[in-house]
Amino acid sequence: MVRCLSGRLSTKLLNISIASFCKAQRLEKAEGLIIDGIRLGILPDVVTYNTLIDAYCHVVSIDAAYFVLDRMREAGISPNVITYNSLIAGATRKCQLSRSLDLFDEMLRMGIPPDTWSYNTLMNCFFRLGKPEEANRLFRDILLGDLSPSAATFNIMINGLCKNGYTNNAMTLFRKLQAYGFVPQIITYNSLINGLCKARRLKEARCILKELGESGQFPNAITYTTVMKCCFRSRNFDQGFEILSEMKSKGFTFDGFGYCTVIAALVKTGRIQVATEYMKEMVSNGIQLDIVSYNTLINLYCKEGKLEAAFRLLDEIEKRGLDCDAYTHTIMIDGLCKARNIKGAQQHLAYMNTMGFDSNLVACNCVVDGLFKVGQIDNAMNMFESMEIKDSFTYTSVVYNLCKAGRFHFASKLLIICLRSGMKILKSAQRAVLDGLRDSGYTAEAKKLRSKIRKARLLHH
C-alpha cells in the first residue's frame, strides 16, 4: 500500500506519523518509523528532521538534538531557519543562554536569514540574561528592517521590560502599541499585571485588570493566580481569598503550585479547617506531591498540633525516595517548639546540622523563641548570644520574650540598639517594652524610651 503512493506523499504521511509520536514524547517510535521508511524507500526530508530536533530539544537535551542535526547533514539535507529556531528556543528553555547566542551566530554564518521568530526567541534570551539593552537593540532591528513584528514580539518586550525592572518603559510601550492599533492579548495583560504587582503599583495593576475586563477578553487562571498571589504578598489576605472564590466559581482549577499558595495563606491566617479541605482536594485530584507540597502539608499538621501526622509524612517522604530540605526540617523544629517539645526541637536542630543544613537562621530563631516560651530564659539568652547571624525576627522575639520574663530594662536597651542600627522591630514588641516599663512603675524611663524610639525612627526615614 505504502509503495503505491508517490514518494512525496509518502514522506508527508511519514512526517504526520512522526509528529504524532513526537507529540506523545515517544521518540524511539518516531526513530523506528524513520528506519522503516528508509527500508521502504521513503526518505526523510527537512520537515522530518526538524520535527525530530524540536522533540529532542523538548524531551531530551540540546546535545541530543545536535546529534540529529549531524545525521541530517550526513543525509545531505541542509538545516533551515526552523531547525535553528527550534535549537535556539530549546537552549533558551534549558537556560543555556550563551548557547542560544552561539546558535544564532552559527545560523548567520551558514547564510540562513533569521526570521521574526528567531529574533523573538533571541530577545527573550537577552531579557533572561538580564541584558534589556541588547533585547531592545533587536527590537529596533525588527522595526527598522524588513521583518514584521508579531504579537509575540510585543509580548516578549513588555514581559522582559517588566522582569528587568523597567515597568515604566513597559507601560509606555503598551500605550504606544495600543495607539498604533495593537490589540493586547491575554498574555500581554497578564505580563503587565504581574510586572505592576511586583513593583507594588497596585492601583495601576487594578486599572489594567479593569481594561482587560472591558476588552471583551476574559481573565484566565494565570490572571487569577497572579492577582491572588499579589494580594497575599501585600498581606491583603481577605481580598486574596475573594479572588480565590471568584476563581473557583468560574471553574478554574489548581495545579500543585496553586494549592501550595492557597494552603499556606489559609494556614497563615489561621483558617486551618479550610486549609485541610484544600489539602484533601489536592490529594483527591491526584496531584503528585513533591517536597514543597509535603512541606506545606507538614506545616498544616504542625499548626493543628498533629505532630504524629507530620512525622508520618516525613516517613512517606523517605519511602518515596524524596529528600527533605531546609524548609522541611525548619517546619518540624517550629512545630516541636510550638508543641512545647523543646528537647525534640533541639535534637532535630542537631540532626539538621548533621544533615548538612548547618546554622539555619530560621530554625535557630524558632528554638530561641521556643526556649523562652518554656521558661528557659538563660538557655535562650545563651543561644541568642552564640548566634553569629541574627535578623529582625531574632531581635523582635528576644525583645518581646524579655518583657514577658519581666526584664524590661534589658529589653529596652536591646530595643534601642536595634532601632538605632536600622533593624526593624515589630510594633507589638516595642509596645510590650513601653507598657512593661510604665506598668511596673518606671514611668520616666518609659517616656525617655518613647523619645529615643522617635529619634531612632527619624534616623532611618
Place this chain on the structure above:
DNA sequence: TTAGGGTTAG
C-alpha cells in the same frame, strides 16, 4: 518563540 508559580520563624 511570549504570561503565574508554591513551602518556614517574631
